[in-house]
Amino acid sequence: MREIRIHARAGQGAITTGYLLGYAYFLEGKYAYAFPHFGAARMGAPMNAFLRVDDKPVRIRSQIYEPDYLIIIDSTLMRDFNCLSGLKEDGIVIINAKDKEEIPKVKAGQKIFFLPANEIALNTLGRPLGNTALIGAFASATGELKLETLLEVVKQRFQGKAQEGNTQAIKQGYEYIQNLKR
Template sequence: MKEIRIHGRGGQGNVAAAELLGHAAFTDGKYAQSFPAFGAERTGAPVVAFVRLSDRPIRVRSQVYNPDVVIVQDATLLGVVDVLQGLKPDGLVIINSSKNPQDLGLTTSAKVMTVPATEIALEVIGRNIPNTTLLGAYAAATGDISEHALLEAIQERFGTRGREVNARAVQKAIEYVNSHRTVMVTGTGKKMAGPTRPAFMADTVTGPGTSRYTKTGSWRTFRPVFKYERCTGCQICATLCPEGVIYTAEKKKMMVDYDYCKGCGICAAECP
């Protein structure tokens, strides 16, 4: 049985990636299981999904604690989530990054492959949704699913335009992987013993404003920048910012708190 864990952020198609992977494996005649795990946060929050593939019926129903393969849809998660947790020593990590694997500073004995999935997705799909691109990379790197089965899963899930652009993204990823090698990074990956009991705070008072300790600026793909020579100071951007991170500084100069800006683009869309 092959176990896969997919790390991403809300809005990047993490759940869809797990479902498509399971669908493709099923089309290839395998047994498959896929399911997500996420909290109540909004777009940009860390999300994880799990997939199991097997030639025999799958009886396990737990989350994946010791994956054979880890797919990371957003490289900014490397400093936020322990994506290597429980990864098998001979496993594989596929990371959405334009950097070389050895430049990411990972410590693992597993193989590490980087794919510029965001660049491919923006070029082909027009949006930062790298899920199908990374699935194409997974298919090429592992051979666990066929390109035909993955494209068939995409055909069944998306509309006319979605089918075309996502199929192209898969094919570009496969071409990329076939022309690049995985790189072995030396070290020892962390192992996870299994599920643990939750820790509860007793006899304590949680103070207000705790969200300031969670800097969400790393969630964004695009960064808003003011053109002050054209800014009228109307403050529409500040009024409509869902995070409240746009404010007026000295001399009525509009500023953005990039520590918490998620790059949603509402300010740019509403600017007159």
């Protein structure tokens, strides 16, 4: 089983991020279970979305405490929370951040990637919603999902301009990490 934890503020699209990733896994023949946990249940309040993936139906319903992968949509959350808590020894973190001023300490086997997702989103979508760029980065950083599957998800989920913009955002997020890995 793979466990993914997403950190965001309510309204930043964490649920959609979980859904899109889960749908990509679904299209690749896996079973996924995506669900949110709201803190204060207010726009802007810290919240989590969770995603579990397995080859058989996912039955466990608890929150995720020891994730394989972390996606941090809003890096300001890291000021007050240990967003990396419980990350597996060989876990991978993807952070939506422009610069790397505040690099969290990670263990030897853990990997951390920074992606200027909001910048990519502004260029591709005209709005600072970095979710799809982050999904592209996730596929590249983890090797869990094919880029084509993500593009198929966008094709099915979005239409017109949004489809065009999100396709570009996913590709750019993917390529950004591919370049870092080189």
